[in-house]
Amino acid sequence: MKKEWVEKIRSSVLTNADFAGMSDEELDRWIVSETERLLADEQLTIGEKAELVDQVYSSIRGFGLLDSILKDDDITEVMINGPKEIFIEKSGRLRKLDEKFESEEKLVDIIRKIVGMAGREVSEANPIVDTRLPDGSRVNVVMPPISLKGPIVTIRKFSKNPMTIEKLLEYGSITQEVADFLELLVRAKYNIFICGGTGSGKTTFLNAVTNFIPKDERIITIEDSAELQIAGIENLVSLETRNANTAGVGRITIQDLIKSALRMRPERIVVGEVRGAEALDMLQAMNTGHDGSLSTGHANSNKDMLSRLETMVLQGAEGLPLAAVRQQIASALDILVHLSRLRDKSRRTMEISEVLGYEGGEILLNPLYKFVEDEKSSLEKVSGSLLRTENPFRNDYKLRLMGYKGTI
DSSP states (O other): OHHHHHHHHHHHHHHHOOGGGSOHHHHHHHHHHHHHHHTTTSOOOHHHHHHHHHHHHHHHTSOTHHHHHHTOTTEEEEEEESTTOEEEEETTEEEEOSOOOSOHHHHHHHHHHHHHHTTOOOOSSSOEEEEEOTTOOEEEEEOTTTOSSSOEEEEEOOOSSOOOHHHHHHHTSSOHHHHHHHHHHHHTTOOEEEEESTTSOHHHHHHHHGGGSOTTSOEEEEESSOOOOOOSOSSEEEEEOBOOOTTSOOOBOHHHHHHHHTTSOOSEEEESOOOSTHHHHHHHHHTTTOTTOEEEEEOSSHHHHHHHHHHHHHHHSTTOOHHHHHHHHHHHOOEEEEEEEOTTSOEEEEEEEEEEEEETTEEEEEEEEEEEEOTTOOSSOOOEEEEEOSOOOOOOHHHHHTTOOSOO
């Protein structure tokens, strides 16, 4: 019966109101008025009427079923595999919801709303789109015929509260000693690269580390979909890539944005994630006076990240000798941080290494901290901490430049 009432009120609003020209508040008042008029003879509580109004509003200007899912702050990820399958990640665990979309057409309508709000388009000719919701949540859409199960939507929700080092400490991802160490590195303008698998918390960690950047610096952030929440810095410029339009023109890549950022007098450049040929431009920026830059990438270990960076650089500079590529990487990067999502779904910092340089045809790494499991660990629950190795910190040149006289 509730579904019939929603459709009845919705049809009346769409028929009798010029809702396209209404503000959100005006539309909400109109829906309330129509609900009172059409259901005057029904015995409904105030709460039930309010719920109906919310559902009608969502069906017209919101995202329908998605709205109620996205309202839950404990849900961190939403995965829609066609109209009949909705999965969520809540408290680190995946589960399937009982709710379903009414039809594939309804789901496609919602997808077009989401994509259209960011000025983008999705179609058979352009079936893969990355965009974001008004709150900053990251959205990936894959449409038929690329997807065989119908429209696929993956939403990585945007946290309302920026990640801080204090929260990382609370979650056990790092120790206070490591937090103090990272603060020193950021303030001394070490170039830091954060790597890990999908869902390991790379962007979250990057957000937290940027809190250590001095507030009087000029920062340029570059992302595919804006996710970074850098707080307290006034001289902040945020740049975002753009897909080509339906005519196939107007595409702006991360590579384009890095080149443009270099002309904006940045003191630091923060690249949300490098995936391809833009790695060469990022490394060159780090090597040409933009110390203190930060970025992330997908890899299963720090060593694996170096190999992936080599491949990315070669995508943008075919014919460049491998030795030259490795020298470029070794001279640009100072610190590598590897994150992982463990068997109990917890996210931990697994290793922090310094890059010592290029020697004997290889990039040398010096592991400074490593995650070690303790006797309390089990198959269901991981217990352990990030421990200092016996290796001395050797790349202390930038620390000395900032006047630091202690030992690490």
